[in-house]
Amino acid sequence: MISKLTPSSKAVPDNLPNQIGEVGSSAATSRAFAISDFCRSYGIGRTTAYAEIAAGRLRAVKAGSRTLITCDAAEAWLAALPQLTRGRARDRGRHM
Numbered sequence: 001m002i003s004k005l006t007p008s009s010k011a012v013p014d015n016l017p018n019q020i021g022e023v024g025s026s027a028a029t030s031r032a033f034a035i036s037d038f039c040r041s042y043g044i045g046r047t048t049a050y051a052e053i054a055a056g057r058l059r060a061v062k063a064g065s066r067t068l069i070t071c072d073a074a075e076a077w078l079a080a081l082p083q084l085t086r087g088r089a090r091d092r093g094r095h096m
Contacts, residue, residue, distance in 0.1 A: 032061070032068040042074065052077065 033041060039049050049069075052058035057080065059073040069077075 030071075032070045033074060035067050035069070038069045038074060042078065 030037075035046060035049055039046055044052075049058065053060045053067075058069065058077045060067050060069055061073075062068070
């Protein structure tokens with residue numbers, strides 16, 4: 001059932017959270033992640049997430065004081081990560 005209208009006059013289903021990243025919302029219904037939710041979903045730490053933002057590899061937006069990662073930005077970041085080539089994981093940390 002559609003009952004709410006956004007400022008852009010597009011209908012929004014009732015079951016969507018009222019706020020981005022609202023407690024109890026899932027990534028499937030949310031259009032953006034809070035940093036903690038992004039980190040949990042993508043398996044990285046907060047320090048790494050902020051380093052990726054600072055390096056320009058992960059696009060973030062601000063909503064007041066909150067830093068948010070849109071779903072599109074998260075997927076673009078993931079797709080841009082380098083592929084693990086065969087043998088690289090074993091050789092990690094070894095200097096020859």
